[in-house]
Amino acid sequence: MMDDREDRLDNLIRDAARDYHAPPATPRAEMWEAIRASREAARTEVPPLVTRPARSPLRLVFGIAALLVLGIAIGRLTVPSRGSTPAAPAQSSVATAPEAAAAPAQQRARGEVAAKVATDDHLTQVETFLTEFGTPTAATDFSAQAQDLLTDTRLLLDSKRVVDPRTRKLLEDLELVLAQIATLDPREKNRDRDLIADGLAQSHLRTRLRNAIPAGSAIRL
Amino acid sequence: MEPTSLVARVLAGDQDAERELYDTHVDRVYRLVYRMVGDGELAADYTQDTFIRTFERLAGFRGESALSTWITSIAISVVYNGQRKVKRLRAREIDLEHADRLATPSREGDPDLKLKLAAAIEELPTGYRTVFLMHDVEGFTHLEIGSALGIQEGTSKAQLSRARAKLRQQLAQYAGDLAS
Numbered sequence: 186m187m188d189d190r191e192d193r194l195d196n197l198i199r200d201a202a203r204d205y206h207a208p209p210a211t212p213r214a215e216m217w218e219a220i221r222a223s224r225e226a227a228r229t230e231v232p233p234l235v236t237r238p239a240r241s242p243l244r245l246v247f248g249i250a251a252l253l254v255l256g257i258a259i260g261r262l263t264v265p266s267r268g269s270t271p272a273a274p275a276q277s278s279v280a281t282a283p284e285a286a287a288a289p290a291q292q293r294a295r296g297e298v299a300a301k302v303a304t305d306d307h308l309t310q311v312e313t314f315l316t317e318f319g320t321p322t323a324a325t326d327f328s329a330q331a332q333d334l335l336t337d338t339r340l341l342l343d344s345k346r347v348v349d350p351r352t353r354k355l356l357e358d359l360e361l362v363l364a365q366i367a368t369l370d371p372r373e374k375n376r377d378r379d380l381i382a383d384g385l386a387q388s389h390l391r392t393r394l395r396n397a398i399p400a401g402s403a404i405r406l
Numbered sequence: 407m408e409p410t411s412l413v414a415r416v417l418a419g420d421q422d423a424e425r426e427l428y429d430t431h432v433d434r435v436y437r438l439v440y441r442m443v444g445d446g447e448l449a450a451d452y453t454q455d456t457f458i459r460t461f462e463r464l465a466g467f468r469g470e471s472a473l474s475t476w477i478t479s480i481a482i483s484v485v486y487n488g489q490r491k492v493k494r495l496r497a498r499e500i501d502l503e504h505a506d507r508l509a510t511p512s513r514e515g516d517p518d519l520k521l522k523l524a525a526a527i528e529e530l531p532t533g534y535r536t537v538f539l540m541h542d543v544e545g546f547t548h549l550e551i552g553s554a555l556g557i558q559e560g561t562s563k564a565q566l567s568r569a570r571a572k573l574r575q576q577l578a579q580y581a582g583d584l585a586s
Contacts, residue, residue: 191574194574194577194580195570195574197519197580198523198542198570198573198574198577199542199543201519201520201523202523202527202538202539202542202543203543204520205441205444205520205523205524205527205539205543206440206441206442206443206444208436208437208440208441208449209440209446211432211433211436211437212436212446212450213429213432215450216432216436216450216453216454216457217425217428219450219454220428220454220457220458220461223454223458224424224458224461227458227462379483380483380486380487380490383483383484383487384487
């Protein structure tokens, strides 16, 4: 009796559910136009020059260490040390006007070079990280690494020295993805990881990253 | 035409074959996507993304499942991914226009039941809701649902059963009417 009533209620629900979000006629032509245009754009897109193999988390750790060393080296190169500044002879302290004007420009140029090197290295790290993340068998907890990279990404975005609009757009997109990874729900980690990986594929983010990293700037591990 | 030869033609760069593949599968994809999101613009966007990704990934299609099931799995992934972004921007609401349409009396239906049912379906957990819509509304088999969602056929049956139980619970007041 109870089962019979349940069956009848199920049937009633099923009938009523046919009107739930009832689809209109498929807008075939409009959708096909958009698909065709996207396919055309994809065909004319330049493929990435280099496909790098996936790297292990251990290599990532070494990469970060190498980046730190590189950062210190850049710091030493760009900030003039007290010892290296000669006790200025009288004539140089009364520097000529062009020399005085050239000093800030030189400093600015040094700063820009340092920012470019730091950005390239950061992008290399993120690329390594995302490649690892996209490996189906990888079992590492990525949230902490993503959090660190997210912090660096935000620092670069806040820096006035990163002026190239394409680089800034790339950093903004990376910020979103890294934020998603950093807040992965541990209970639904696998499904969420798949969704993020799908999102990555959709936005061609890894391809854009590889194109943004100049040849030879990758940390060789 | 055999799906495998159609796939081969698409992979060889035949643009007519791309259109043919699209025409063969678009209705089923659009219907399911629309059922899941209830918004024409979003449904069109997700359907387009589904086919763009289908063409991009077609070289990886190994024929382990039917092509239609494989495309459905891409569609579901696109919808889930997209809806997470949409949810962040706005809380999901029942489409009022749709509700008005539902409120029109019909031969088989109590409009109040349909409104309550729509709200109850919205409240189902995503997995249950997807299985319910695929099976009871769009007529997919449990085998197809299992393949598309990457779950066992038995899991699909269990989720459907739980979805129906939750809906029955929400609409319990109508059980009394049926008994009379």
